[in-house]
Amino acid sequence: xSRRTEPEPGLLPVPVRPEGEYRQLINVAYRLLGSxxxxxxxxxxxxxxxxxxSGPQREAVESPGAWLTTVVGRICxxxxxxxxxxxxxxxxxxxxxxxxxxxxxxxxxxxxxxxDPADRITLDESVDMAFLVVxxxxxxxxxxxxxxxxVFRYPFTELAxxxxxxxxxxxxxxxxxxxxxxxARPPETPTGLQARVIRDFKQAWEAQDIAALxxxxxxxxxxxxxxxxxxxxxxxxxxxxxxxxRYIAAIGDMVPGMxxxxxxxxxxxxxxxxxxxxxxxxxxFALADDRITHIWAVRNPEKLGPWTP
Numbered sequence: 001x002s003r004r005t006e007p008e009p010g011l012l013p014v015p016v017r018p019e020g021e022y023r024q025l026i027n028v029a030y031r032l033l034g035s036x037x038x039x040x041x042x043x044x045x046x047x048x049x050x051x052x053x054s055g056p057q058r059e060a061v062e063s064p065g066a067w068l069t070t071v072v073g074r075i076c077x078x079x080x081x082x083x084x085x086x087x088x089x090x091x092x093x094x095x096x097x098x099x100x101x102x103x104x105x106x107x108x109x110x111x112x113x114x115x116d117p118a119d120r121i122t123l124d125e126s127v128d129m130a131f132l133v134v135x136x137x138x139x140x141x142x143x144x145x146x147x148x149x150x151v152f153r154y155p156f157t158e159l160a161x162x163x164x165x166x167x168x169x170x171x172x173x174x175x176x177x178x179x180x181x182x183x184a185r186p187p188e189t190p191t192g193l194q195a196r197v198i199r200d201f202k203q204a205w206e207a208q209d210i211a212a213l214x215x216x217x218x219x220x221x222x223x224x225x226x227x228x229x230x231x232x233x234x235x236x237x238x239x240x241x242x243x244x245x246r247y248i249a250a251i252g253d254m255v256p257g258m259x260x261x262x263x264x265x266x267x268x269x270x271x272x273x274x275x276x277x278x279x280x281x282x283x284x285f286a287l288a289d290d291r292i293t294h295i296w297a298v299r300n301p302e303k304l305g306p307w308t309p
Contacts, residue, residue: 025072027121028152030117030127032073033076073148092233092234146173186288205271221292223295260273281297282297
């Protein structure tokens with residue numbers, strides 16, 4: 001889905017949206033969908049439904065924010081249901097859309113007024129790439145119940161109207177999702193240690209030092225690349241420290257003139273590869289102790305819009 005920030009030609013202009021509500025809704029929708037473009041579309045649709053009501057109908061709504069969140073939740077539930085079929089047709093592996101910390105960019109968008117939805121996402125543990133990948137394993141109902149209850153503290157009585165289940169059933173959905181998260185997430189690695197490991201990984205990559213790369217990877221590490229069929233990327237996960245190290249080292253030969261940058265990716269230390277000033281890859285990492293266990297390399301250019309200043 002394409003990003004839209006202005007009404008389509010021929011439509012009545014949409015009144016200015018309250019900043020607090022828009023920010024909250026974008027945060028909810030991104031966590032539910034794992035796609036910034038789809039999240040913005042869901043929020044735009046919710047506001048379109050709000051302004052399609054008559055003035056008296058809107059005035060009768062006790063809490064517009066709660067009403068909009070309910071609508072966004074239902075829209076996202078529908079999108080998640082259809083997303084599974086779409087992703088079965090996706091070329092290669094599908095990885096959630098990575099988010100930058102725009103304060104790290106010293107030119108371009110970062111100082112330009114914060115108009116991109118990515119600027120409105122709060123970077124915390126609930127947008128960590130490893131967390132979003134776990135969410136992908138959940139059913140749509142589990143994901144909605146868990147995110148809205150555990151992350152945004154919505155009561156189960158309100159969730160019931162979104163998911164179409166009883167409050168007790170919503171409680172069970174959230175509990176099941178919580179167990180998935182606990183089973184899949186490794187112990188927390190201090191940010192300082194993560195940053196040091198990723199910095200060492202960057203240096204080993206630049207030097208094409210396979211032995212150093214292997215030493216930084218867990219023996220059973222996994223690397224997943226998402227090219228979406230639009231750019232070159234391995235279509236299946238690469239498993240094993242040696243295989244990943246050789247693949248990483250070969251990229252330097254295949255993509256001459258590539259520059260690696262240390263950047264925050266979804267609130268965690270990560271790497272950005274640029275060529276000619278354009279971001280071509282964003283890599284997120286998961287660690288256990290001081291070894292890298294997972295690498296998610298997003299190369300699909302449709303997911304990298306916010307990354308080129």
